[in-house]
Amino acid sequence: MKGSFEQKNKPDIDPKDPRFKIAHREALIGVILVIINFAWWYGFAYGLGSKPVSEYTYIFGLPAWFFYSCVVGFLVMVVLVIIAVKGFFKEVPFEDEEGESK
Amino acid sequence: MNWPVIIPLIIFLASIFVVGFWSSKFLKRSDSFLQEYFLGSRELGGFILAMTMIATYGSASSFIGGPGIAYTQGLGWVLLAMAQVATGYFVLMVLGKKFAIYARKYKAITLVDFLKQRYQSKWVVLFSAFSIIIFLFSAMTAQWVGGARLIESLTGLSYTSALFIFAVAVLFYVIIGGFRAVALTDTIQGVVMVFGTLIILIGTIIAGGGITNIMQDLVAENPNLVTPFGLDGGLTPAYVSSFWILVGVGVVALPQVTVRAMSYKNAKAMHRALITGTIVVGFIMLGMHLIGVFARPILPGIEVADSVMPLITLEVLPPWLAGIVLAAPMAAIMSTVDSLLLLVSSTVVKDVYLNYIKPNAADKEVKKITIGTTSALGILVFMLALSPPDLLIWLNLFAFGGLEAAFIWPVIMGLYWQRGNKHGALASMIVGVASYILIHTFAPNLFGLHTVVFPIVLSFIFFVVVSLLTKPANEAVL
Numbered sequence: 093m094k095g096s097f098e099q100k101n102k103p104d105i106d107p108k109d110p111r112f113k114i115a116h117r118e119a120l121i122g123v124i125l126v127i128i129n130f131a132w133w134y135g136f137a138y139g140l141g142s143k144p145v146s147e148y149t150y151i152f153g154l155p156a157w158f159f160y161s162c163v164v165g166f167l168v169m170v171v172l173v174i175i176a177v178k179g180f181f182k183e184v185p186f187e188d189e190e191g192e193s194k
Numbered sequence: 195m196n197w198p199v200i201i202p203l204i205i206f207l208a209s210i211f212v213v214g215f216w217s218s219k220f221l222k223r224s225d226s227f228l229q230e231y232f233l234g235s236r237e238l239g240g241f242i243l244a245m246t247m248i249a250t251y252g253s254a255s256s257f258i259g260g261p262g263i264a265y266t267q268g269l270g271w272v273l274l275a276m277a278q279v280a281t282g283y284f285v286l287m288v289l290g291k292k293f294a295i296y297a298r299k300y301k302a303i304t305l306v307d308f309l310k311q312r313y314q315s316k317w318v319v320l321f322s323a324f325s326i327i328i329f330l331f332s333a334m335t336a337q338w339v340g341g342a343r344l345i346e347s348l349t350g351l352s353y354t355s356a357l358f359i360f361a362v363a364v365l366f367y368v369i370i371g372g373f374r375a376v377a378l379t380d381t382i383q384g385v386v387m388v389f390g391t392l393i394i395l396i397g398t399i400i401a402g403g404g405i406t407n408i409m410q411d412l413v414a415e416n417p418n419l420v421t422p423f424g425l426d427g428g429l430t431p432a433y434v435s436s437f438w439i440l441v442g443v444g445v446v447a448l449p450q451v452t453v454r455a456m457s458y459k460n461a462k463a464m465h466r467a468l469i470t471g472t473i474v475v476g477f478i479m480l481g482m483h484l485i486g487v488f489a490r491p492i493l494p495g496i497e498v499a500d501s502v503m504p505l506i507t508l509e510v511l512p513p514w515l516a517g518i519v520l521a522a523p524m525a526a527i528m529s530t531v532d533s534l535l536l537l538v539s540s541t542v543v544k545d546v547y548l549n550y551i552k553p554n555a556a557d558k559e560v561k562k563i564t565i566g567t568t569s570a571l572g573i574l575v576f577m578l579a580l581s582p583p584d585l586l587i588w589l590n591l592f593a594f595g596g597l598e599a600a601f602i603w604p605v606i607m608g609l610y611w612q613r614g615n616k617h618g619a620l621a622s623m624i625v626g627v628a629s630y631i632l633i634h635t636f637a638p639n640l641f642g643l644h645t646v647v648f649p650i651v652l653s654f655i656f657f658v659v660v661s662l663l664t665k666p667a668n669e670a671v672l
Contacts, residue, residue: 173469
């Protein structure tokens with residue numbers, strides 16, 4: 093299993109590449125956003141939706157649980173993603189030297 | 195024949211042909227055939243990246259199957275579908291820059307290329323190539339059947355002729371244009387999906403006499419339809435939440451999605467795609483599934499769930515407009531199968547043929563083999579879709595979950611945990627796929643959770659434990 097296969101074009105990646113620090117931070121932001129997204133979605137859906145239907149309130153015709161969980165929740169995520177990308181994401185080059193990727 | 199519906203569909207197909215033709219020019223100009231054919235030379239901009247990701251991912255299930263289930267289950271199913279908003283940002287944020295940098299260093303064109311360089315193991319390569327070919331091939335066949343059924347129901351043609359039209363349309367632009375054609379046609383298809391969703395949604399709300407009215411009708415029929423719990427209370431919070439793994443975060447491991455995370459031009463394109471992608475995927479999922487729910491009081495008693503979308507569209511819109519927007523589900527299916535076809539072809543050519551059969555093939559020969567393989571695969575899918583064998587239908591059940599269970603940890607841990615090695619990766623893939631098939635067969639929805647949950651947990655444990663028990667990977671590949 094070892095031998096010639098493992099030696100061919102062995103890529104050289106430096107684990108201390110400063111771009112990875114940025115990448116790690118952005119991945120962490122992704123995880124945090126999913127947790128917020130899930131908590132919002134779950135909280136409103138089952139928090140407001142578990143009542144008997146006769147006690148439901150409606151917003152723009154939709155049941156309140158659905159409106160907050162799915163409609164507002166979606167808009168909140170769009171705003172958070174925009175804030176995260178514009179505010180915290182850094183542009184880094186992906187190539188090491190010019191023309192290397194080609 | 196329903197001409198007002200058919201003419202817009204023909205125009206849609208024709209414009210897709212033009213894009214395929216235009217893209218093929220890049221193939222002649224490019225100095226690396228493989229990079230161009232399978233990755234579009236890593237030149238995707240933000241908008242196209244967002245659209246091709248969503249269009250590839252948002253398959254027939256979100257346009258035909260999903261709204262059909264929402265029709266039956268009510269708002270609880272829309273709630274479930276909204277787990278997919280996460281795919282809009284999570285995939286690109288988590289794979290993001292690190293994956294893009296790795297892919298360029300490794301000169302990776304496919305997911306398997308990445309795994310090969312990261313783990314330096316022949317068995318990891320063979321096992322992953324094998325699972326991609328088996329699972330995605332079956333998924334693709336199932337989608338073709340869906341595409342043909344849709345054409346059949348819209349035009350009144352026979353199933354065989356419908357399938358033939360579908361096959362010719364897809365094969366033409368994939369074979370001549372490669373990834374660039376797929377991404378560009380995905381973009382057209384994505385735009386059609388967005389406007390299609392908007393128009394059908396508005397039409398449905400008007401036909402139902404407003405949202406308030408529709409909700410009252412639903413409550414009058416069965417109050418469960420407006421709760422998060424589904425028609426008979428069967429959608430438990432645990433079950434619905436576990437879809438966050440299957441259709442939300444787990445999507446990060448699907449090969450047809452990861453390959454797109456290698457293809458963007460620069461960080462700016464990625465940033466733009468994050469925002470566009472989140473907006474578009476959220477809008478399409480919310481809109482499409484709501485249409486399914488709203489359709490219920492307007493057209494009660496539809497027996498076949500898959501026909502809800504075409505029927506409601508024909509009901510609420512004038513025929514010429516219905517023809518235009520019915521291109522949307524068509525687009526959804528086409529944009530999924532084109533990516534799958536290209537991906538299976540790249541796996542066969544790049545990961546199997548060039549790795550093990552003939553590593554030193556000349557560029558001209560590679561070109562011939564690639565186009566030959568893509569065509570042969572296309573014809574094979576066509577033959578199988580004529581009357582799909584039971585084995586394929588069975589395999590298709592595992593396609594997405596099985597691939598997620600196989601690849602999620604080798605990809606994520608490969609990027610973020612340097613101690614992980616080939617033994618861990620191989621163990622995690624085998625355990626992931628095997629436990630998925632076993633749990634699905636013998637104890638589906640264990641503890642009220644979707645089948646995908648436990649295989650993903652098990653494959654994580656195996657990845658970590660086996661990696662720690664065996665010697666660390668070679669420093670240089672980290």
